[in-house]
Amino acid sequence: MKEATFAAVDLGASSGRVMAGRVGPGTLALEEVRRFPNRPVRVNGTLHWDVLGLYGNVLDGLRSAPRDLASVGIDSWAVDYGLLDANGTLLGNPVHYRDARTVGVMDRVRAELGDDLLYQASGLQFLPFNTIYQLAADDLSRAATLLLVPDLLAYWLTGEIGAERTNASTTGLLDVRTGTWSQDLPARLDLPAKILPPLRDPGSAIGALRADVAAETGHDALQVAAVGSHDTASAVAAVPATTGRFAYISCGTWSLVGVELDAPVLTEASRKANFTNEGGVDGTVRYLRNVMGLWLLQESLRAWGDPDLPALLAEAADVPGLRSLVDPDDPEFLPPGDMPSRIAAHCRRRGFPEPATRAETVRCIMDSLALAHRAALRQASRLSGKEIDVVHLVGGGSRNDLLCRLTADASGLPVVAGPVEATALGNVLVQARAHGLVGGLPESRALVAATQDLRRHTPSGDGARWRDAAVRLGLDG
Numbered sequence: 001m002k003e004a005t006f007a008a009v010d011l012g013a014s015s016g017r018v019m020a021g022r023v024g025p026g027t028l029a030l031e032e033v034r035r036f037p038n039r040p041v042r043v044n045g046t047l048h049w050d051v052l053g054l055y056g057n058v059l060d061g062l063r064s065a066p067r068d069l070a071s072v073g074i075d076s077w078a079v080d081y082g083l084l085d086a087n088g089t090l091l092g093n094p095v096h097y098r099d100a101r102t103v104g105v106m107d108r109v110r111a112e113l114g115d116d117l118l119y120q121a122s123g124l125q126f127l128p129f130n131t132i133y134q135l136a137a138d139d140l141s142r143a144a145t146l147l148l149v150p151d152l153l154a155y156w157l158t159g160e161i162g163a164e165r166t167n168a169s170t171t172g173l174l175d176v177r178t179g180t181w182s183q184d185l186p187a188r189l190d191l192p193a194k195i196l197p198p199l200r201d202p203g204s205a206i207g208a209l210r211a212d213v214a215a216e217t218g219h220d221a222l223q224v225a226a227v228g229s230h231d232t233a234s235a236v237a238a239v240p241a242t243t244g245r246f247a248y249i250s251c252g253t254w255s256l257v258g259v260e261l262d263a264p265v266l267t268e269a270s271r272k273a274n275f276t277n278e279g280g281v282d283g284t285v286r287y288l289r290n291v292m293g294l295w296l297l298q299e300s301l302r303a304w305g306d307p308d309l310p311a312l313l314a315e316a317a318d319v320p321g322l323r324s325l326v327d328p329d330d331p332e333f334l335p336p337g338d339m340p341s342r343i344a345a346h347c348r349r350r351g352f353p354e355p356a357t358r359a360e361t362v363r364c365i366m367d368s369l370a371l372a373h374r375a376a377l378r379q380a381s382r383l384s385g386k387e388i389d390v391v392h393l394v395g396g397g398s399r400n401d402l403l404c405r406l407t408a409d410a411s412g413l414p415v416v417a418g419p420v421e422a423t424a425l426g427n428v429l430v431q432a433r434a435h436g437l438v439g440g441l442p443e444s445r446a447l448v449a450a451t452q453d454l455r456r457h458t459p460s461g462d463g464a465r466w467r468d469a470a471v472r473l474g475l476d477g
C-alpha cells in the first residue's frame with residue numbers, strides 16, 4: 001500500500017466533524033466530510049451531552065465518506081463517560097463535565113485522601129470534573145461498564161468494549177507509573193473497579209463495524225482503530241515540531257499548554273502548580289496545564305447573540321492592550337453563563353478598569369489568555385527542566401492571529417500557528433502508522449510540517465510590559 005484514506009471522527013466541546021485523511025509518502029491531505037454542532041442540553045437541571053445525536057452524525061458522516069477507507073478512528077474531549085448496564089445498554093445520557101454535580105466533590109475527596117496520595121497515584125492536575133470526582137457524585141448501583149465518550153461510540157460501531165489509554169489517563173484512576181488502572185484508588189473511594197474495561201493502546205485495532213452498522217453506512221468490514229482518543233493527545237501527536245525543544249498550546253475551547261516528556265514529573269512543586277501528566281501517543285507524557293481557553297470568548301459571543309467574530313477581533317486588535325485583565329483560570333469562569341458580566345465583575349474586583357465595549361471585552365480575554373499562556377509555558381519549562389525554543393499553537397485558536405501574536409509577545413518566544421485541524425491529523429496519522437504508511441512521532445510531525453499551512457509569529461520584544469502585567473495579575477512574574 002503506498003497511499004490510503006482514513007476517517008477521523010473528532011468531537012470537540014462545541015462541534016464535531018468527520019474528516020477523510022489521505023496519507024502517503026509526502027502526502028497528508030484532509031478533507032471535511034461532515035461538520036455538526038455539539039450542543040449540550042439541560043434536562044431537569046442537569047447539563048447533558050446529546051450522545052445519540054452525536055452518534056447519528058458519526059453514522060451520517062461515515063455514509064458520506066469515501067468508500068475506500070482503510071480504517072476509522074474516534075477522538076473527543078476527555079473525562080466524560082457513559083455507563084452501561086449488564087446487558088450493554090446505556091444507563092442515561094452522559095453528563096457534561098461543566099455540570100454542577102461535582103461542586104464540592106473534589107474538595108471532599110482531596111480532604112479524605114490527601115493531595116499527595118492522589119497526585120502520586122495518577123499524576124493528574126486537580127480539576128473538579130476529572131472522571132474520578134464525577135464518579136464520586138454519580139449513582140453507580142446499576143453500572144456494569146464505564147466507557148469514555150470515544151470508547152462508547154466505538155462500542156456502538158463494533159460491539160467491542162475497551163478503554164483507550166490516552167483518554168483513560170484523564171480519569172484520575174489510571175496509575176501514572178504503570179499505565180494500568182489503579183488498584184488502590186477505587187477501593188479507597190468505594191468505586192466498583194469492575195466497571196473499568198480492559199485498556200487498549202493507540203494504533204491497535206478495535207474491531208470491524210457490526211453488520212447492521214456496515215449495512216447502514218455502506219462500509220463493508222470497515223475497521224475501527226484505536227487512536228489517541230483524547231483529542232489533546234491526537235493534537236499533540238500532530239504538532240509540526242522539527243526540534244525536540246518545543247512547547248505546544250492546543251488551543252480551542254481549552255488551551256492545553258505544556259511540553260512532551262518521556263517520564264512524569266510528580267514533584268510537590270508540580271502538584272502545587274497544578275500540572276498534569278496525561279498519557280500521550282507512544283507512551284509519551286503530556287506534561288501540561290489546562291488554561292480556560294477560548295471558552296471565555298465562545299461564551300461571550302453566545303451572550304451577545306453571535307456577532308461577526310472577525311470584525312470583533314479586528315476591533316479588539318485596535319484597543320489599547322493590557323488595561324483590563326482577568327485570571328482566566330478563576331473557577332468562576334468554568335460553568336456556562338453570562339461571561340461578559342463575570343469578566344467585568346472580575347476586573348472590578350481585581351482593580352482593573354471594566355471593559356466598556358464588546359471589543360474591549362474581547363481584548364481583555366485575548367490579553368489575559370496570552371498572560372496565562374506565558375505563565376504556563378514558563379512553569380512547564382521550569383518544572384520539567386525542558387528548554388523551549390519555539391511554541392506550536394495548534395487547533396482552532398491558531399486561526400486567531402491576535403491571540404497568536406499576543407502569545408508570542410507575552411512569552412517572548414516564536415509562535416508557529418497551525419495546523420487548525422491538528423487533532424484530526426493526529427487521529428489519521430496514528431491510523432496510517434498502523435498500516436506502515438508513516439513512521440513514529442518525529443516522522444509524522446515532519447510530514448505535518450511539510451504539508452500543512454503554518455504561520456510564524458515573532459515576539460515584538462516588549463517583554464517588560466508583559467512581565468509587569470503578569471505581576472499585577474498575580475500570574476508568575
Ligand code: LFR
Binds near residue numbers: 076252
Ligand atoms: C480539550 C479537552 C481537555 C480536557 C477538556 C475536558 O478538548 O479534552 O484536554 O481537559 O477537554 O475534557
